Amino acid sequence: MRVDLRSDTVTTPSPAMREVMAHAPVGDDVYGEDATVNTLEERVAALFGKEAALFTPSGSLANQLAIRMLVSAGEELLAETNSHIVRAELGAAAVFSGITTRTWQAKRGLLNAQEVLDLARPNSGPYLVSTTAIAVENTHNFGGGTVQPIDQIAALHKGAQEMGIALHLDGARIWNAHIATGVAFADYGQYFETLSLCLSKGLGAPVGSLMLSTKEKVAKARVWRKRYGAGMRQIGILAAAGHYALDTNLALLQHDHRRAKFLANRCHAIAPSIVDPTTVDTNIVSLDLSQLPLTAAEFAQIVKTEGVLISALGPNFARLVTHLDIDDAAMEFAADVLTQTLQRALVAQ
Numbered sequence: 001m002r003v004d005l006r007s008d009t010v011t012t013p014s015p016a017m018r019e020v021m022a023h024a025p026v027g028d029d030v031y032g033e034d035a036t037v038n039t040l041e042e043r044v045a046a047l048f049g050k051e052a053a054l055f056t057p058s059g060s061l062a063n064q065l066a067i068r069m070l071v072s073a074g075e076e077l078l079a080e081t082n083s084h085i086v087r088a089e090l091g092a093a094a095v096f097s098g099i100t101t102r103t104w105q106a107k108r109g110l111l112n113a114q115e116v117l118d119l120a121r122p123n124s125g126p127y128l129v130s131t132t133a134i135a136v137e138n139t140h141n142f143g144g145g146t147v148q149p150i151d152q153i154a155a156l157h158k159g160a161q162e163m164g165i166a167l168h169l170d171g172a173r174i175w176n177a178h179i180a181t182g183v184a185f186a187d188y189g190q191y192f193e194t195l196s197l198c199l200s201k202g203l204g205a206p207v208g209s210l211m212l213s214t215k216e217k218v219a220k221a222r223v224w225r226k227r228y229g230a231g232m233r234q235i236g237i238l239a240a241a242g243h244y245a246l247d248t249n250l251a252l253l254q255h256d257h258r259r260a261k262f263l264a265n266r267c268h269a270i271a272p273s274i275v276d277p278t279t280v281d282t283n284i285v286s287l288d289l290s291q292l293p294l295t296a297a298e299f300a301q302i303v304k305t306e307g308v309l310i311s312a313l314g315p316n317f318a319r320l321v322t323h324l325d326i327d328d329a330a331m332e333f334a335a336d337v338l339t340q341t342l343q344r345a346l347v348a349q
């Protein structure tokens with residue numbers, strides 16, 4: 001058996017999803033004539049209570065178009081130090097938009113509104129950089145799939161509004177936050193000027209993200225999408241995968257969460273310091289190997305030889321991610337391989 005827990009991006013489209021893609025009505029999307037893209041953009045915008053949406057090939061592009069709409073060159077975006085925008089988009093905000101970032105550090109990526117508001121410096125005049133936007137990641141990927149408390153988001157929004165600072169949501173996995181908490185999409189949507197969402201993570205589409213905002217900002221972002229070379233033609237075949245994912249796969253995320261919790265519980269039972277299962281909110285399990293006699297890279301290498309792929313993201317930091325292509329049998333198999341490896345390492349100590 002081969003069980004790939006490196007990311008929820010590794011899913012492959014199911015036969016049923018491919019079937020829907022094959023039969024999607026299409027047109028030239030640069031002309032605004034792809035009916036399947038148009039209905040997906042309208043559907044997702046409405047879901048989050050926003051005026052408009054723009055389909056993009058990646059979440060990074062959706063993030064970058066969004067923050068470009070909020071922050072001018074030479075101005076500042078605040079973001080968590082381990083956020084995707086800061087660490088995993090290759091400096092795009094600086095390279096393409098001249099945006100500087102200043103970061104805060106949060107345990108498990110969890111938002112504390114007051115700490116962030118204390119950092120913000122709007123309208124700083126001719127001497128210091130002015131803060132014009134704040135990005136929030138929900139769920140927080142490198143924080144371990146953590147869900148941002150809605151009361152902290154609301155408090156951040158209130159404070160930011162008083163200072164004239166805009167909020168952006170990196171909601172690549174907002175779907176998981178919704179399933180874990182029951183908070184409605186529109187409740188999240190109301191607090192953010194711009195949002196980005198991914199269809200290609202837990203929802204299992206092969207490609208696709210969306211940037212959401214006002215009609216005006218989305219129209220402007222559409223121009224920049226083309227300028228960046230991402231004007232696409234008959235992409236209704238991709239948007240159809242997004243429709244299918246929302247119809248069918250959204251509700252299945254609860255199983256990813258259950259399976260992640262199971263893996264965390266099994267690892268914790270062998271090596272309590274490796275993870276606190278109560279901190280596993282969604283489909284990501286962060287493993288802390290600092291108290292164990294092997295590094296994350298060594299752990300990943302050993303389990304790989306037994307058919308389980310995991311990510312080593314730091315010297316002592318490994319990550320497991322459950323997704324659509326992991327069923328209960330794969331989960332049991334992975335739990336056995338992970339715990340047997342931990343057991344052997346502890347005995348050899």
Ligand SMILES: *Cc1c(COP(=O)(O)O)cnc(C)c1O
Pocket residue numbers: 057058059060061063084085137139140141170172173198201209
């Ligand atoms: C995956 C991800 C993105 C977008 O990534 P792409 O690979 O560009 O689609 C954005 N934010 C977070 C938190 C992510 O995990």
